[in-house]
Amino acid sequence: MDCRMSTSGETEIHQLFTTLGLELPSATSTRDTIVTEDPSSGAALARVPLDDLASAQAKVAAACDAFTRLRLEPGPARGDLVRKFGARLRAHKDALARIVCAEVGKGIEEARGEVQEMIDICDYAVGLSRTLGGRTMLSERPGHRMFEQWLPLGPVLCISAFNFPVAVWSWNAAIALVCGDPVIWKPSLKAPLCAIATHGLLQPVLAQAGFGDAMQLITGADDPVATALVDDPRLPLVSATGSCAMGRAVAPRVAARLGRSLLELGGNNAIIVDATADLDLAARAIVFGAAGTAGQRCTTTRRLFVARSIESPLRQRLVAAYQQLQARIGDPRDPQTLVGPLIDRDAQSRFREMIAEIQRHGGELLVGGAAVDRPGYFVQPTLVRAPDHATFPPIDQETFAPILYIRSFEDDDLGRALAWNNGVEQGLSSALFSDSVRAVERFWSPAGSDCGIANVNLGTSGAEIGGAFGGEKATGGGREAGSDAWKSYMRRQTCTINGSRALPLAQGIRWD
Numbered sequence: 001m002d003c004r005m006s007t008s009g010e011t012e013i014h015q016l017f018t019t020l021g022l023e024l025p026s027a028t029s030t031r032d033t034i035v036t037e038d039p040s041s042g043a044a045l046a047r048v049p050l051d052d053l054a055s056a057q058a059k060v061a062a063a064c065d066a067f068t069r070l071r072l073e074p075g076p077a078r079g080d081l082v083r084k085f086g087a088r089l090r091a092h093k094d095a096l097a098r099i100v101c102a103e104v105g106k107g108i109e110e111a112r113g114e115v116q117e118m119i120d121i122c123d124y125a126v127g128l129s130r131t132l133g134g135r136t137m138l139s140e141r142p143g144h145r146m147f148e149q150w151l152p153l154g155p156v157l158c159i160s161a162f163n164f165p166v167a168v169w170s171w172n173a174a175i176a177l178v179c180g181d182p183v184i185w186k187p188s189l190k191a192p193l194c195a196i197a198t199h200g201l202l203q204p205v206l207a208q209a210g211f212g213d214a215m216q217l218i219t220g221a222d223d224p225v226a227t228a229l230v231d232d233p234r235l236p237l238v239s240a241t242g243s244c245a246m247g248r249a250v251a252p253r254v255a256a257r258l259g260r261s262l263l264e265l266g267g268n269n270a271i272i273v274d275a276t277a278d279l280d281l282a283a284r285a286i287v288f289g290a291a292g293t294a295g296q297r298c299t300t301t302r303r304l305f306v307a308r309s310i311e312s313p314l315r316q317r318l319v320a321a322y323q324q325l326q327a328r329i330g331d332p333r334d335p336q337t338l339v340g341p342l343i344d345r346d347a348q349s350r351f352r353e354m355i356a357e358i359q360r361h362g363g364e365l366l367v368g369g370a371a372v373d374r375p376g377y378f379v380q381p382t383l384v385r386a387p388d389h390a391t392f393p394p395i396d397q398e399t400f401a402p403i404l405y406i407r408s409f410e411d412d413d414l415g416r417a418l419a420w421n422n423g424v425e426q427g428l429s430s431a432l433f434s435d436s437v438r439a440v441e442r443f444w445s446p447a448g449s450d451c452g453i454a455n456v457n458l459g460t461s462g463a464e465i466g467g468a469f470g471g472e473k474a475t476g477g478g479r480e481a482g483s484d485a486w487k488s489y490m491r492r493q494t495c496t497i498n499g500s501r502a503l504p505l506a507q508g509i510r511w512d
């Protein structure tokens with residue numbers, strides 16, 4: 001890897017780990033290592049040892065052993081582990097956010113929000129640990145009682161993406177823990193320090209309760225380490241977050257062993273703005289949705305469909321906002337910065353290639369369109385007018401960068417905007433800005449948005465943990481976090497007890 005060891009980057013990470021009471025892992029001569037870098041400078045932050053197949057197997061065995069004990073621990077006691085973890089996150093929120101900021105380039109304010117999301121899911125999971133329950137059904141047989149109970153499933157493999165390097169694992173880990181499942185975490189190798197720090201914060205809580213082996217962290221290569229985990233029949237659930245390409249590689253392997261997958265894959269999210277919309281509200285939501293996190297959220301707004309009569313005033317507002325944004329690109333540690341870097345050199349190259357493709361297909365660059373000439377992997381937030389009627393292949397793809405495409409539709413043709421909204425392979429998030437109750441009902445109708453998230457008068461990103469999070473089609477169909485997402489982490493058992501002295505058969509069958 002072509003990056004210089006940076007004294008300041010190394011020192012910053014060292015100090016943050018010390019603040020957390022943790023030590024950075026030391027590289028040994030027997031382990032392969034990777035160097036993790038600061039995307040806002042390209043400088044090295046730390047050298048991280050990797051797991052090989054043997055160490056990964058040993059960690060899976062330890063998690064399986066922990067499961068035999070964790071599943072027998074009362075639910076509220078498992079909830080208490082999560083409560084204590086949440087307390088440690090509260091105490092160390094700022095330091096953990098600074099590690100996220102340094103390693104993935106997320107603006108410090110958004111990084112704090114990511115850690116807050118971890119705290120929120122812990123609170124939620126603690127409540128769940130006393131409320132998880134099954135239904136009681138009426139039996140057709142006299143003297144019989146029927147009910148269902150939910151039992152721990154087994155060790156969960158959690159594969160996480162770089163862009164939410166701590167929150168997405170915590171959605172899985174907090175819920176899995178109260179459900180009685182150990183978690184084996186395979187983080188992105190673009191964000192191993194975030195994982196090591198998070199794991200280090202949880203570990204003392206578990207160790208004190210005799211469950212020091214219940215959560216395992218495996219920093220290993222996709223091939224062969226992650227692939228072997230995906231194939232491992234001891235892991236009944238694979239919860240994988242990342243690109244559609246990753247899902248297409250992982251899902252068939254899990255299916256081949258008849259395991260369960262919970263997939264949280266890519267998005268190509270749209271906002272529709274109709275002629276009745278509040279344009280100030282819409283403009284603010286669009287700019288945050290499209291340029292926040294430098295366009296590197298799964299829920300980033302990538303497409304904008306605007307009613308013809310308001311296209312010009314909305315476009316003018318967006319152009320003005322995007323022009324102002326160019327002055328707010330910079331070091332994500334600075335609270336004044338609104339747009340940080342892309343994750344790495346490859347991401348910057350993909351942005352450049354996409355800009356060339358946009359121009360080749362007749363897209364008009366309204367603002368931005370260039371990489372920023374400074375160390376690190378910065379690009380300009382970019383606004384593109386896409387042709388309304390011609391096919392325009394760039395708009396159908398998820399480019400993980402701050403590129404927003406605008407198209408317009410006739411004011412009385414919401415159906416066309418909905419068809420565009422649904423006309424991509426992914427189905428994660430969508431939003432409508434409208435003051436028309438008819439338009440809103442159409443957006444939410446069975447013929448409306450086909451996405452897992454459908455918002456009205458707010459943007460596509462920034463979900464709360466209380467709702468089930470996820471999307472349809474190539475987004476993978478998984479649901480994490482709130483609502484009844486916990487059911488993915490448990491097995492359901494339907495139980496019937498006969499309290500009578502007779503043995504009536506169901507459906508009235510006589511077989512004497």
Ligand code: NAD
Nearest residue numbers: 160161162187188222226242243246249264265266267298
């Ligand atoms: P990625 O697909 O490159 O990697 C994601 C994770 O999968 C990493 O840990 C990676 O090591 C692992 N992985 C990749 N190929 C694998 C394989 N064959 N077997 C096992 N593991 C494998 O994604 P990324 O670049 O880290 O993240 C960006 C993508 O993630 C975007 O597409 C974004 O939309 C998506 N994402 C989705 C959600 C969601 O909730 N829907 C959330 C965050 C990110």
